[in-house]
Each structure stands twice: as structure tokens, then as C-alpha cells.
Amino acid sequence: MATEVLPEESEIMDSEFTTSEVGESGELTAGNHALPWPASTIDPTLIRWRYLLAIPGVHLLACLAFFPWFFSWTGVVLAVLGLYVFGTLGINLCYHRLLTHQGMVAPKWLEHGLALLGVCAMQDTPACWAAMHRIHHKHSDDRPDPHSPLVNFFWGHCGWLMFENREFLNVNCYQRFTRDLLRDPFYLKLERNMNWLRIYTAHALLFFLAGFAIGWSTGGTAMAGVQFGASLVVWGVFARTVLTWHITWSVNSVTHVWGYRNYETNDNSRNNVLVGLWSNGEGWHNNHHADQRAAAHGHRKWEFDVTWLTIRLLEKLGLVTNVVRPRCWKQAEAE
Numbered sequence: 001m002a003t004e005v006l007p008e009e010s011e012i013m014d015s016e017f018t019t020s021e022v023g024e025s026g027e028l029t030a031g032n033h034a035l036p037w038p039a040s041t042i043d044p045t046l047i048r049w050r051y052l053l054a055i056p057g058v059h060l061l062a063c064l065a066f067f068p069w070f071f072s073w074t075g076v077v078l079a080v081l082g083l084y085v086f087g088t089l090g091i092n093l094c095y096h097r098l099l100t101h102q103g104m105v106a107p108k109w110l111e112h113g114l115a116l117l118g119v120c121a122m123q124d125t126p127a128c129w130a131a132m133h134r135i136h137h138k139h140s141d142d143r144p145d146p147h148s149p150l151v152n153f154f155w156g157h158c159g160w161l162m163f164e165n166r167e168f169l170n171v172n173c174y175q176r177f178t179r180d181l182l183r184d185p186f187y188l189k190l191e192r193n194m195n196w197l198r199i200y201t202a203h204a205l206l207f208f209l210a211g212f213a214i215g216w217s218t219g220g221t222a223m224a225g226v227q228f229g230a231s232l233v234v235w236g237v238f239a240r241t242v243l244t245w246h247i248t249w250s251v252n253s254v255t256h257v258w259g260y261r262n263y264e265t266n267d268n269s270r271n272n273v274l275v276g277l278w279s280n281g282e283g284w285h286n287n288h289h290a291d292q293r294a295a296a297h298g299h300r301k302w303e304f305d306v307t308w309l310t311i312r313l314l315e316k317l318g319l320v321t322n323v324v325r326p327r328c329w330k331q332a333e334a335e
């Protein structure tokens with residue numbers, strides 16, 4: 001069933017927000033000009049400690065992959081597969097193109113299943129992710145943009161995650177930007193009692209236990225089980241989580257600084273070939289800013305978009321419907 005679009009929601013999706021506006025202070029907000037520190041929305045005294053600790057913490061756990069004791073080829077394969085399963089399906093397809101931009105309609109069982117994959121990428125809840133991203137589109141490279149790299153590159157990449165955003169502390173604002181999602185009890189439950197983090201922890205535990213059982217039965221000792229289980233967690237969960245983070249973050253940082261533009265949007269969004277390839281399609285970011293609801297981000301033939309190919313496959317299988325095509329494709333067909 002399609003999620004009903006509330007008036008506020010359709011405002012957010014509306015193309016009038018395709019381009020950013022000049023900030024309240026009248027400062028130029030895109031191009032080559034540096035954006036001022038977003039003091040109006042960010043209070044440096046409000047550090048988000050759980051992010052400040054979790055981000056370096058998970059990086060350190062991922063670094064265990066450099067120790068041979070934690071190595072297994074199965075772990076490496078799970079890490080590579082996981083980039084697609086949790087990053088491409090969970091974040092790109094579900095969190096971004098389906099839930100945030102409603103570029104297609106999926107049955108609830110599929111939508112919720114894909115959202116759980118996104119939860120296992122440790123990028124916060126679907127509603128939180130969607131709210132931040134909708135604010136980003138509404139104010140791209142303007143002062144209220146939560147993660148413009150025009151402040152500085154590190155800020156746009158992940159620095160922004162470590163500070164409270166006053167705009168986000170406002171419950172009305174939160175409800176306004178994700179009311180459509182939070183009307184679904186499934187997404188509301190993920191918000192409560194850190195349930196999303198419990199799911200992430202449970203999936204990591206599952207990786208370990210499965211590895212432990214296989215390692216013990218094939219290696220003959222409990223220690224062989226511990227070693228194999230640990231290799232699956234270090235590679236298949238921690239290393240993959242960190243890689244997926246940097247892939248997603250590079251869309252926020254790199255593609256608002258370097259690349260070419262197909263569309264003259266008023267923000268600084270770019271199409272970046274490298275990010276386009278390693279993010280499985282999210283790096284065609286200027287295309288995306290110009291046509292936000294389109295489920296395909298690669299608009300030209302050579303702008304390879306694995307996420308879009310996946311959506312096409314799901315559409316052919318009848319699993320998603322009402323797939324929104326880029327306007328430029330529709331215009332080309334009409335001519």
C-alpha cells in the first residue's frame with residue numbers, strides 16, 4: 001500500500017525545494033564560497049556523546065581486520081556482500097529512494113524488511129535518517145543544511161553527526177519532516193527504547209553465533225569457533241559498517257564539492273564518477289538534487305546505477321510499483 005503523502009510531506013518533496021535559497025542573513029550559500037559555521041542551528045556545547053564515542057569505537061573494532069587472527073575468506077565475502085545487502089538495499093534503495101523520497105511503492109512486508117537491513121547499517125532509524133535528509137534537500141548548502149561540506153569537508157563528511165542540531169531537537173520539526181513515516185507503528189517502535197540499536201547488536205551477535213557454530217563443528221575446538229565467529233563479526237559487521245558509513249558520507253561530502261553538473265541547481269551538488277560507482281548509484285548527486293523523487297539517479301546511459309538496476313528488477317518481479325522515472329527520460333520519450 002502506498003504511504004499517504006501529507007500536505008507537509010508533499011511540500012518537502014515539491015520541486016520548489018530542488019534548489020536552495022539564499023540564507024536569512026543574505027549570504028551566498030553555494031558555489032565556491034565557504035559556508036559559515038551553522039551557529040544558528042548547531043550548538044558546539046551540545047555534543048552527541050553516543051555518536052562521538054560510537055564512530056571512533058566502531059572504526060577501532062573494524063581495525064581488528066588488520067590482525068591475521070581475525071581473518072577468514074568467509075568474513076571478507078560477507079563484508080563485500082554486506083555492502084550490497086545493507087548499504088545498497090537497506091540505505092540507498094529503502095532509506096533514501098523509497099522512504100525519504102517515495103520514488104516507488106513497495107508492499108509493507110518488503111518495505112519493513114528492507115528498512116531492517118538499513119537499521120543493520122547503523123545509520124540511525126529510518127525516520128531520523130529521512131528527516132535529516134529532507135532538511136538537507138530543503139536547505140541544500142544553505143545554513144540550515146545539517147551537513148554541507150561548504151562549512152568544511154570533515155563537517156560535511158561526519159563531523160555534523162557529533163553535535164546536536166537544535167532544529168532536530170524541536171519535536172514539531174521532527175514530526176513535520178517524518179510524520180508520514182511515524183504514523184506507521186513499525187517505524188515508531190524503532191524510535192523507542194533504542195530498539196534500532198538492539199536490532200543492530202542482535203544481528204552482530206547472530207553473525208558471531210553462526211560463525212561460532214560453524215567454526216566449532218569444522219575446527220573441532222571451541223577456540224576455533226570463537227576465532228571463526230570473531231572473523232565474521234569483524235569483517236562482516238564492523239568493517240562493512242565502517243565502509244558503508246564512508247560510502248554514504250562521501251555522498252554528503254564529496255558530491256557537494258567535486259564533480260560535474262548536468263543541471264544548474266542552486267546548491268553545490270555534483271555528479272562524481274568515483275562516488276557514483278562505489279556507492280552503487282548515489283554519487284550522481286546533481287541529477288538527484290535536480291529530480292529528487294526519481295528512483296533512478298543515473299540519468300545518462302553511462303551513469304551506472306546499480307541501485308536503479310535493482311529497483312528495475314523488483315519492478316519486473318512485481319514487487320515494487322509506481323516507480324518514478326526521471327523527468328528528462330519522460331521528456332525524451334515524448335519527443
Ligand SMILES: [Zn+2]
Nearest residue numbers: 136140269285
Ligand atoms: Zn545533497
Ligand SMILES: [Zn+2]
Nearest residue numbers: 101133137288
Ligand atoms: Zn535525497
